Structures are given as C-alpha cells and as structure tokens.
Amino acid sequence: ARTQDRLFINLMDNVRGKVIACDRTPDGWSLKPVALPDNGNVGISHAEHFGSSVSFSFTDFLTPSSIIWSDDDGETLETVKSQPARFDASPYVSEQFEARSKDGTMIPYFVVRPRDQNGPVPALLYGYGGFEVPLLPGYAGIRGKLWLDKGNAYVQANIRGGGEFGPAWHQAALKGKRQNAFDDFAAVAEDVVKRGITTAAQLGIQGGSNGGLLTGTSLTQRPELFGAVIIDVPLLDMLRYTELPPGASWIAEYGDPSRPEEAAWLATYSPYQHVAANVAYPPVLLMTSTADDRVHPGHARKMAARLQEAGHGRTLFFEETEGGHGGRGDR
Secondary structure: OEOOOOEEEEEEEOOEEEEEEEEEEOOEEEEEEOOOOOOOEEEEEEEOOOOOOEEEEEEEOOEEEEEEEEOOOOOOOEEEEEOOOOOOOOOEEEEEEEEEOOOOOEEEEEEEEEOOOOOOOOEEEEOOOOOOOOOOOOOOHHHHHHOHHHOOEEEEEOOEOEOOOOHHHHHOOOHHHOHHHHHHHHHHHHHHHHOOOOOHHHEEEEEEOHHHHHHHHHHHHOHHHOOEEEEEOOOOOOOOHHHOOOHHHHHHHHOOOOOHHHHHHHHOOOHHHHOOOOOOOOOEEEEEEOOOOOOOOHHHHHHHHHHHHOOOOOEEEEEEOOOEOOEOOOO
C-alpha cells in the first residue's frame, strides 16, 4: 500500500506480522519498520494515496482486533478502535520460542502464560500443520476467560505442513513427508517441558480437522508426552479416508491409499490402525458432528469405538447433532 510520499510493505517475519516503511531517496530506497506491537498479526487496512494517513489492523493473543491510525506516514501511531476485551490480559505475557525437531529443523511456537509464573502449570498445546494454512497470533476471549484466567498456559505450534514460511514449509510435510509434522509437534511438546513451562502430565493437546489427525497421531505415536488429548472433527483412518466423502479431494495433500506405494506411507502413521491394547494412553476426548460435510463423523466414531474396545476406558466421545465442521452457530 502507498500514501503520497511513502510505500508500506506488509510481511510476516518468523510468524510475526510487520510493516516496513519505504522511502525513495536519491540513492535508492530507505527501509525501516513501523513501530507496531510485536508478536502479533498485522495488516494494512487503509492508505491515503494523496495524503499521509495510514491505518493498520492488529491483534495478538492478548489484544483484541484493533485499528491503529497514523496521520504522518506511520511515524506517530494511535489505537483509535478496538473490539472489547473479554479478559484482563495484564497478568499474562506472550513469548516466542523454538524447538529442534527430529531432523534438526527449528520449529517456532508461541507461549502465553502468567507473567509471574513460578514452576510448571497446566498447558494446552494447539497445532494444525496442513494445507499451507498458517497459525498466526490471534485473540480468543473464551481461551483467556476459561483457560488463562485459571493460571494455565497456552502454546501454539507452527509446525511444517502449514503456510507460516511459504510453500516450502507446506511441502516439507506433504504426502510421504507427513511424519515431519508429527515430529515437529512432539518436539514442541518436549521443549515446553524442558523449559519448565509445564510437565508431561500437565500438558494437553488439541487439534481439529487436519489438526485432529495431528493429535490422533500424537496419541498413538507419543502417548507418554501428554496428560490429555482432544481430537476434534478429525481424519483418523488414513487407509480408507478416500472412501468417506469428501476425502478423495485431499489426495494431493495426503496421498492415495489405492496406490500401494502411497498406502505404505499412510499405514506408517494412520492413527486408527495404530491403536494398541497394551499401551498406556492419556485421557482422550473425541468430538465430531453428525452434519459435518467436510470430515465424515465416521472417523471419530470408529476411533472412539476402537479405543474403548482395546480397554482404554478413559476415552470420551461427543457428537454434536447441530452445526457442521465448524460447530454449532450462535442463535
């Protein structure tokens, strides 16, 4: 975007939104960052082509969606509008760390926790890792009110398969490379414990849709890392996912189980086939929706039944009868 005298470039730098102000000089271009808050999600919402006013959108884990205004090409900034705060954010801090994955790749993740934390606290680790979808910092009042306000921590992992670093980050966990995403998630889980933020017994994980595949696989591959697992509207039987609508549309992401060489790599991690009776699993909550037309509820139903049949009594199952893949809407 541009004003009369300045060009603004909106970019994502290590999963943190930034805006760069660019000025034309006799020697080329002079670049400097606009002094917006860090560790957030930033956009350019307005730029006056024949003047100097520019506005930016901003949100992070502790800040509701806001409009930041400048009348002087981004030199002076003022928050002029904000969604109402749903919880008191002052006791918390948002930080970014990195974990080393199995193959040495550094995986960034965010932690929101009490500012005065003294010792491990219960933590919820969230991930997705697919379809080139980036997980960016964002505000959720319900998370603050029902989780952070109880003294807990929230962790958001930017694992491979997402779009945080462009197509290559996505392709690094595509098809036969899917295990990279699961290894990344496990590395973040191990790192938050190593840093003393939480313990394995206090660490819960959550993911939905493709993220449900992530947490389902994490359950069967590394159950010792977690104290609780939430698997929401998931894919779980990867050897038959194309038989349940609309699974066939995801072959470009996961691979085709009708091809023996692709079925072979899907079989290495497909959670449904890897449920074992002689393994100690943490408590599990599976959730789905009867009317889900994105991921068939049969995945969650089958997985819950298999876990219970294998003797894992701490398996809970909930099926929503209203709403779809995104859950029930407000009335």
